[in-house]
Amino acid sequence: MTGIAYEDLTPGQVIDLGKTEIDRDEMVAFAGRFDPQPFHLDEEAGRNSVLGGLCASGWYTASLWMRAYVDHVLAGSTSQGSPGGNELAWLAPVYPGDVLHFQLEVTGKRLSQSRPNLGLVEITGTADRGSDRVLRFSFVGLFGTRGEG
Amino acid sequence: MTGIAYEDLTPGQVIDLGKTEIDRDEMVAFAGRFDPQPFHLDEEAGRNSVLGGLCASGWYTASLWMRAYVDHVLAGSTSQGSPGGNELAWLAPVYPGDVLHFQLEVTGKRLSQSRPNLGLVEITGTADRGSDRVLRFSFVGLFGTRGEG
Numbered sequence: 001m002t003g004i005a006y007e008d009l010t011p012g013q014v015i016d017l018g019k020t021e022i023d024r025d026e027m028v029a030f031a032g033r034f035d036p037q038p039f040h041l042d043e044e045a046g047r048n049s050v051l052g053g054l055c056a057s058g059w060y061t062a063s064l065w066m067r068a069y070v071d072h073v074l075a076g077s078t079s080q081g082s083p084g085g086n087e088l089a090w091l092a093p094v095y096p097g098d099v100l101h102f103q104l105e106v107t108g109k110r111l112s113q114s115r116p117n118l119g120l121v122e123i124t125g126t127a128d129r130g131s132d133r134v135l136r137f138s139f140v141g142l143f144g145t146r147g148e149g
Numbered sequence: 150m151t152g153i154a155y156e157d158l159t160p161g162q163v164i165d166l167g168k169t170e171i172d173r174d175e176m177v178a179f180a181g182r183f184d185p186q187p188f189h190l191d192e193e194a195g196r197n198s199v200l201g202g203l204c205a206s207g208w209y210t211a212s213l214w215m216r217a218y219v220d221h222v223l224a225g226s227t228s229q230g231s232p233g234g235n236e237l238a239w240l241a242p243v244y245p246g247d248v249l250h251f252q253l254e255v256t257g258k259r260l261s262q263s264r265p266n267l268g269l270v271e272i273t274g275t276a277d278r279g280s281d282r283v284l285r286f287s288f289v290g291l292f293g294t295r296g297e298g
Binding site for chain 1: 212215237240242288
């Protein structure tokens with residue numbers, strides 16, 4: 001439980017969200033339910049695509065980033081969800097066994113005009129495989145202020 | 150199997166992706182694995198949040214849109230994945246039992262400079278609950294041309 005509130009997030013701040021290894025079975029099961037394109041389900045179809053091999057649905061990679069964000073930042077925080085973002089970039093294919101390093105950077109913040117006990121925090125989330133960035137996602141997180149309890 | 154190729158997608162075109170009802174059990178299970186925030190897991194926590202009730206992870210709603218997109222457009226198409234998008238907006242909370250109407254509109258297209266047998270198609274995906282839009286997502290889809298086989 002992080003106890004993080006709006007006041008604890010500062011532009012320029014970088015937060016490490018740990019590393020996650022891509023589990024092949026879960027990756028393929030996710031694709032089977034939500035994104036059953038051949039290159040997300042089958043080794044040979046992946047090799048025959050521009051993606052170069054069996055690879056993760058981008059929604060799976062983003063969802064894994066989200067879990068790390070909950071574990072490291074949102075759990076026990078004043079988070080009130082998100083209205084969305086203005087960039088979701090799948091920069092390179094993600095393969096089974098890849099180890100992704102998740103981080104976020106706070107890029108801006110402001111209090112809500114209509115709800116003074118709520119703040120909007122601009123965040124860019126990233127996933128890196130070694131020195132290769134594979135995911136970048138910029139969004140707004142809503143956080144309650146500590147002041148108003 | 151739609152057999153859709155780059156040539157079949159035209160700016161202005163709207164494609165119906167059908168309707169999906171939000172299953173409470175799957176919605177909560179998805180959140181438990183990928184987005185375990187209290188308002189995605191628990192009725193009372195949802196009521197006590199600005200979201201107004203137990204509601205879906207935005208990643209679940211987006212993943213359901215993706216599945217409808219695969220079923221109605223990508224299956225058997227020349228799709229080669231997506232480099233991402235420039236907007237992912239969760240416009241309103243989505244609750245168990247909601248029936249979402251998924252659609253897409255083609256907003257632009259051009260051939261790849263580096264790979265002439267590949268095209269970039271700009272797409273805006275939407276989910277509507279009745280007259281309320283709950284999701285909007287703008288992204289680029291990569292499609293092979295039929296000409297180059």
